[in-house]
Amino acid sequence: MSYAEQMLENHSETMQVDSAALVECIRACFDCAQACTACADACLSEENVQELVRCIRLDLDCADVCETTGRVLSRHAAPEPELIRAVLEACIQACDACGSECETHGRHGMERCQVCAHACRRCQEACNAMLGQLAA
Amino acid sequence: MSYAEQMLENHSETMQVDSAALVECIRACFDCAQACTACADACLSEENVQELVRCIRLDLDCADVCETTGRVLSRHAAPEPELIRAVLEACIQACDACGSECETHGRHGMERCQVCAHACRRCQEACNAMLGQLAA
Amino acid sequence: MSYAEQMLENHSETMQVDSAALVECIRACFDCAQACTACADACLSEENVQELVRCIRLDLDCADVCETTGRVLSRHAAPEPELIRAVLEACIQACDACGSECETHGRHGMERCQVCAHACRRCQEACNAMLGQLAA
Amino acid sequence: MSYAEQMLENHSETMQVDSAALVECIRACFDCAQACTACADACLSEENVQELVRCIRLDLDCADVCETTGRVLSRHAAPEPELIRAVLEACIQACDACGSECETHGRHGMERCQVCAHACRRCQEACNAMLGQLAA
Numbered sequence: 001m002s003y004a005e006q007m008l009e010n011h012s013e014t015m016q017v018d019s020a021a022l023v024e025c026i027r028a029c030f031d032c033a034q035a036c037t038a039c040a041d042a043c044l045s046e047e048n049v050q051e052l053v054r055c056i057r058l059d060l061d062c063a064d065v066c067e068t069t070g071r072v073l074s075r076h077a078a079p080e081p082e083l084i085r086a087v088l089e090a091c092i093q094a095c096d097a098c099g100s101e102c103e104t105h106g107r108h109g110m111e112r113c114q115v116c117a118h119a120c121r122r123c124q125e126a127c128n129a130m131l132g133q134l135a136a
Numbered sequence: 137m138s139y140a141e142q143m144l145e146n147h148s149e150t151m152q153v154d155s156a157a158l159v160e161c162i163r164a165c166f167d168c169a170q171a172c173t174a175c176a177d178a179c180l181s182e183e184n185v186q187e188l189v190r191c192i193r194l195d196l197d198c199a200d201v202c203e204t205t206g207r208v209l210s211r212h213a214a215p216e217p218e219l220i221r222a223v224l225e226a227c228i229q230a231c232d233a234c235g236s237e238c239e240t241h242g243r244h245g246m247e248r249c250q251v252c253a254h255a256c257r258r259c260q261e262a263c264n265a266m267l268g269q270l271a272a
Numbered sequence: 273m274s275y276a277e278q279m280l281e282n283h284s285e286t287m288q289v290d291s292a293a294l295v296e297c298i299r300a301c302f303d304c305a306q307a308c309t310a311c312a313d314a315c316l317s318e319e320n321v322q323e324l325v326r327c328i329r330l331d332l333d334c335a336d337v338c339e340t341t342g343r344v345l346s347r348h349a350a351p352e353p354e355l356i357r358a359v360l361e362a363c364i365q366a367c368d369a370c371g372s373e374c375e376t377h378g379r380h381g382m383e384r385c386q387v388c389a390h391a392c393r394r395c396q397e398a399c400n401a402m403l404g405q406l407a408a
Numbered sequence: 409m410s411y412a413e414q415m416l417e418n419h420s421e422t423m424q425v426d427s428a429a430l431v432e433c434i435r436a437c438f439d440c441a442q443a444c445t446a447c448a449d450a451c452l453s454e455e456n457v458q459e460l461v462r463c464i465r466l467d468l469d470c471a472d473v474c475e476t477t478g479r480v481l482s483r484h485a486a487p488e489p490e491l492i493r494a495v496l497e498a499c500i501q502a503c504d505a506c507g508s509e510c511e512t513h514g515r516h517g518m519e520r521c522q523v524c525a526h527a528c529r530r531c532q533e534a535c536n537a538m539l540g541q542l543a544a
Contacts, residue, residue: 010384
């Protein structure tokens with residue numbers, strides 16, 4: 001059982017959302033922040049770094065946005081729905097842009113970009129699922 | 137002249153926005169992140185901390201969102217308009233929620249919350265101004 | 273297999289350290305940052321929040337330091353040993369202080385602080401293990 | 409008067425250090441985090457980006473470490489001296505490494521790296537001054 005799940009179980013107040021979806025979204029955000037940070041660093045090691053500049057920039061933006069989203073969702077005791085919705089929407093944009101770019105490089109044989117794309121798509125889906133629950 | 141302004145002047149590529157508005161928005165984001173971090177800490181020192189719990193939570197959310205917004209805007213060489221817009225909208229939500237809460241405490245004599253409210257409102261306005269330029 | 277592990281496997285350059293230890297340290301840092309963020313939020317929900325003020329502050333410091341450490345370690349392609357050592361030492365200090373404080377509350381029946389203490393101790397050990405490898 | 413200064417003046421508890429030195433250190437950390445973030449982005453726009461890879465990596469590390477240091481120092485109500493010292497030492501390492509690298513590029517005519525080097529050196533000095541006060 002992850003810390004995120006244990007922390008949620010022992011929290012006296014929480015958001016009116018499915019707790020498995022919330023745990024998955026928090027974990028997907030932190031995992032994506034890490035993958036994007038590592039992807040940017042690995043891209044900087046490539047000989048064709050000049051062709052990866054957009055990928056690096058989107059990695060950096062996505063890492064920051066995911067991290068903030070993971071933090072805001074970790075503070076779920078007394079949620080502000082409008083703020084959470086806006087943060088989730090920004091995260092979906094960041095993951096979509098970064099995921100698309102990484103998929104392109106992944107299709108050209110860069111396996112690490114493929115891993116990062118997967119982290120972005122998982123995070124995007126988790127944020128969309130949360131957004132659906134908040135809208136309901 | 138601030139570093140933000142000097143960095144912008146020496147940047148070979150940049151966003152098609154008024155550079156003074158961009159510098160102001162970057163600075164307002166970083167300043168607000170600092171003010172909110174300090175406000176949360178100061179609130180934790182108050183005897184009536186229980187009444188300040190919402191203020192502390194909004195301070196923490198606002199600090200994270202402002203910092204990410206300041207970073208995304210500092211990477212302005214090859215902007216992704218949809219991502220920037222979504223990030224600015226999240227920042228406006230965070231600053232509005234935190235600014236309103238801090239204003240309430242400011243009216244009850246907590247001068248430090250008044251300072252933080254000012255930082256939030258300035259940041260909210262700067263983000264709105266940026267959003268207006270991007271929409272144009 | 274975690275993203276951190278997959279990212280490391282597909283990285284062309286890397287630190288001269290045991291890769292399992294590096295993956296564990298990166299994951300422990302991000303997990304601890306999340307646990308501390310959630311712990312601070314949960315503490316703010318407690319009736320006796322006034323007695324938890326030191327715990328909240330250490331949670332916030334520890335979350336920030338762990339996150340930065342996890343990011344610096346995720347950029348392992350061309351490591352700067354002195355910088356990494358200093359960052360690991362700061363992380364060990366943060367995890368030790370926060371872990372000790374959370375253990376105290378854990379012993380008094382706060383299960384969530386016990387979970388957070390575990391995350392801190394795991395991160396502290398992982399940072400110590402990394403430090404040992406860098407010194408060798 | 410900066411927000412940092414106003415926040416400090418209205419804080420009921422604080423560190424036993426010179427408040428002007430504390431304000432300067434907090435501001436220097438946030439300013440350096442911004443300058444390093446912008447420097448990394450500007451370096452990514454350069455034709456000779458391959459020669460700037462070390463600069464970009466140090467910019468990213470320095471931005472994260474400075475931001476965390478600025479946040480830890482902004483929470484000065486109930487300081488943990490050992491933790492603060494370790495964080496300041498990590499920040500000094502990050503600013504020294506990044507400042508040296510940026511100075512090299514600054515001497516070769518990259519004015520923006522010169523600005524960033526200045527932000528790093530100012531932050532390094534401010535952290536050293538704080539460290540001196542804590543040791544006293």
